[in-house]
Amino acid sequence: MTNILRLCAALLLAATAASAQAVNYAGTTFEIEMIVFERIGGMENSSEDWPAAPRLRYPDKWVDFDTATGGAPLLVPAATQLSNKAAALNRSGDMRVLFHKAWRQVLQQKRNxxxxxxxxxxxxxxxxxxxxxxxxxxxxxxxxxxNLWLSEPSDDNTGIPLPLPPKAATEEPLDLMSTADFRPAMADRALAPDTTYARHVALLQAERRMRSGELHYIDHPAFGVLIEVRTITSAEEASGT
Structure with a gap:
């Protein structure tokens, strides 16, 4: 019985320490680097059945790489460290990089x-x-x-309507600790006169648990994601290097 009590006490202490660590992580600045690439011809050559009426929607709570608060960007540009991988994808002949950025971001719990x-x-x-x-x-x-999508354009303005990226309706500073103070997406842009249409749309909707310092790969027949989240030291954060 004594051994069982000791084991329970040890497990409780470990859980408490993990919980404390989780609390400490919220509000911490991390460096993120992400590459999104397409497989050239992947939508045409794949036997995948693409969704006929996919639900394409931008979230109500969002920021972009131009969003700033108090004159400072929320997503602070950082030097890329995966350029060799991006170059290798482009050299492969059957893949092409569509997006490659690195930035620093203060990460919060999911609700914030x-x-x-x-x-x-x-x-x-x-x-x-x-x-x-x-x-x-x-x-x-x-x-x-x-919540990513890759579209194959339509030649005759028929097919699946593609929502336009949201734009800020206000330039007021954001309070990221308030769940009510994110940029609201403008719903009336979804079917604006300049909306374009797609013949096919591939969706990449995934949930992934990650560890810092590890390169993660999310695969799809049409496109994929490489992402790495890195911890930074207090000195690096203070110097911006």
Missing amino acids: SPAIIIDSGENPGSQSRLGGSVTLSVARYLHLST
Whole structure:
């Protein structure tokens, strides 16, 4: 009985320590680097049955790479460390990088975490083939949620309507600790006159638990994601290096 009590006490202490660590992680700055790439011809050559009426929607709580509060960006640009992998994907001949960024972000628990708007940036001012968002949050572990889509354009403006990325209706500073103070998506943009259409849309909706310092790969017949979340020291955070 004594051994059982000791074991229970040890388990309780371990759980308490893990819980304390999880609390300490919230509000911590991490460095994130993400690559989204397509498989060239993946939608045409795959035997996958693409959804006929996919639900494509940007979240109500979001930020993008231009969002700032108090004059400071919420997603602070950082130096990329996976450029060799991006180059290898482009050299392969059957894959092409659509998105590659590195940034620093203060991660919060999921209820306080905004989605990050993602697009390929290949057609400035117009509809990108890559759209959607990713959400990074932290509890006991790092968590990634993807809501990404890759579209095959329609030639005759018929098919699946693609929602336009949301735009901020206000420039008021954001309070990331308030679940009510994120940028609201503008619903009336979903079917705006300049909406474009797709013949096919591939969805990449996944939940992934991650550890810092590990490169994670999320696969799909049409496109995929490479992502790494790195811890940074207090000195690095203070110097911005």
